[in-house]
Amino acid sequence: SMEEESYKFTYLPKTLPTLCSKDFKQYFEKWYLKDRLRAWCFSFDKSFQHYRKEKFVHDFFHDEVVLANIQAMSPSGAWGYVGMQTYNVAIEELNSTVTSLNFFDKLKNEGIVRENGSICKCFDEFYEGVTISDELRKMLLLEDSDNFECYSDEERKEFIFKLFFHFVIGGPICQFEDNIQPYLDVTKSLYKDLIAVQRDGETKEMIVLTKAYKVKTMDSKGCMTYPAEEEHDQTFAYLTIDPLKRQAVLLYHAWGKSLW
Template sequence: MAEGHVKPSAKFTFRFLPLKVCRWLESKDVKELFAKWSMYGRMAVQAFSFDQYFQAYQKDDFVLAFFKDPNVISNLKLLSYSPVKWMTLGTDVKKVEAKHVPCKQISMSFFDRLYSEEIVKESGHIVKCLDVFYNDFCISDDLRKLLLLEEYDKYDIFSQADREEFLFCLFKHLCLGGALCQFEDMIGPYLETTRSLYKELVSVQKDSETQVIRTISTVFKVSAYDENGMCYPSTQNHEQTFAYLIVDPLKRHVHVLYHCF
């Protein structure tokens, strides 16, 4: 994971886009699912614009400039722990960590192996198992075993490279949910919600010569530190507390996907 102690580049400046909201997150069906998964009111999608040309190799400059920008400091939302309430970053970030997250997948057929490997039945029902506890998670079906337990005999149906893909990361986050998550019996809601969120956040383009559709977004999983330690996405580490920056280099937009467990 690369660390950015470097002085932020003066050329990256950001503007908050309060009117560019993720309307999909506000739909009734999605609200109900996120409430069931204990993620509603704990997730945010925000948009910012930037005026300069971006290339992926500028990752550390870009992310540090983002967290040091006054428009980000005063508008970037996060949840405080005690009391639990939404606040803005509002602190002088000294250091950032930005991990590049591959974002090449353009088809939900990526998950077809859940059926062929009988994690999910043809009917869409997720195969159940005896309860196993792993960290903060109760594993009561083969899907969660696949997501969490490396010793599970079907763990390798998704390679390490597969698991690093942004599409897989979103799917895993939605399946694991929040602290009081009520799990689904059917795979459908997880796949449909993953597809919709991915489509909302990731930009694609058709190559004019080959006619092949490809993603053009660059994704970083980020954390930021002030003089007291980690300050974003939270002061406490958890697999389900995360923040991603999804950068569209053509529109020069950054979407921030945030969740606090």
Template sequence: MAAGGKFGFQLLSRTFGFMEDREIKDLFMKWGLQGYLSVQTYMFEKHFQAYQKDDFVLDFLRDPTVTSTLLMPSKRGGLSAVGSAAASVTAKAVPCSIISMDFFDRLRADGLVHDDGRICGCFDEYVEGFTISDEIRKMLLMEESDHYDLYSDEEKEQFLFLLFRHVVLGGGCCQYEDNVEPYLSTVKTIYKQLLSVQKDPTTKALQVLSNVFRVTALDEKGNTYYPSEDSDHPQNFSYLLVDPLKRHVTVLCHVYGGSPF
């Protein structure tokens, strides 16, 4: 066990199918995500409970094994080790209670998507660095959208919704989809592979075991450096997914890069 009662970490040689799948890799390339996304898993030594999230994340981003091996994408492309230990961290709990893709059925029911999956278009607008040319991106980014309230504020904080938002918005050089199905199938695959679930012994219903945290790390001057200096950009993110039974923590990190602007 790590000295002083701290959490200790060891990098695992774990791969994820969605990072190796040819079809998904092609989509990541199309959406401007390829080369700007990293996924790694570490094993930790102590029992974890959700109330310990701040100590856990601080220990994680100060651990010498982590700082020397945790890969941080660059907005110019490529991956490099974080290197620096955090002076402080933020760790926001992200709910992940939704386990059915039926969550997105209302995209069709509310008229953002046709029955055949085609996404309804709209006049081009430019918001927060993103080109908006369809009703889904408009719903995600513009309060003026007739569909902005299709999902409640609480639902928009769900990890499943955030993953959907991330793949739809993509990177700086993103070719958007005309059909919603590639987004949904990719999100489903990522979600299933990242989260740990089990059946409730009484109800037989599936329950998510993983605890998900969106994290940032600050240096001694109080400046954010991980996952990116621009911590306010919606496409700069690092999620820690903690499996308390296996004592694994998986890091999904992305930095918005490759922008032509």
């Protein structure tokens, strides 16, 4: 028929290892992400074609099984199910080519982080409710900072860069790390939970099979309805799609209001 069939989804009641890791619990608490960062896993019934990505995301957010399982956090910090609304979806395709933490070596080369991993401090600046007291946050957030250019626009669109960014910035009341290692460890762990890699038969190089998208839904007026009603750098929903296993994971976080 002319009308393409919708993708159908099945909920998989599994937790991402990183999000329930005892080793990382202390960091999620310190960074004010514990219980605020959630993920839901689904399988889907038809092969994923990249050119149908908009259709896939549209079907995802209109699927009864999906809507009965994914949640959103209200500004007061309460979780609730999303329920059926009429949506337009917007997707931003991310790059997922990184297969090694060498991607972050530049931080040392550029003097943002010292050889021993300690993060170079700077005078406090404030940006959208975030305190910037070191060169790392400055590089991530301030476009006019000296080091902003050390990661190109394409590199900043890497899914692993996005995860790293979110961990470094944390929640509204965040105790930051003085050393970069915990940020790298948690980023690597979650990235590995979310992406599938395969060795290329000819070049023998590792390639990422998973596609990653930043997704949001809008009401008829074009106002964002998911992941939240207010836009913020730290409010996000990412949909990762493993075309081989036919699995999709929605990773969610809402900035919310701080406690004081």
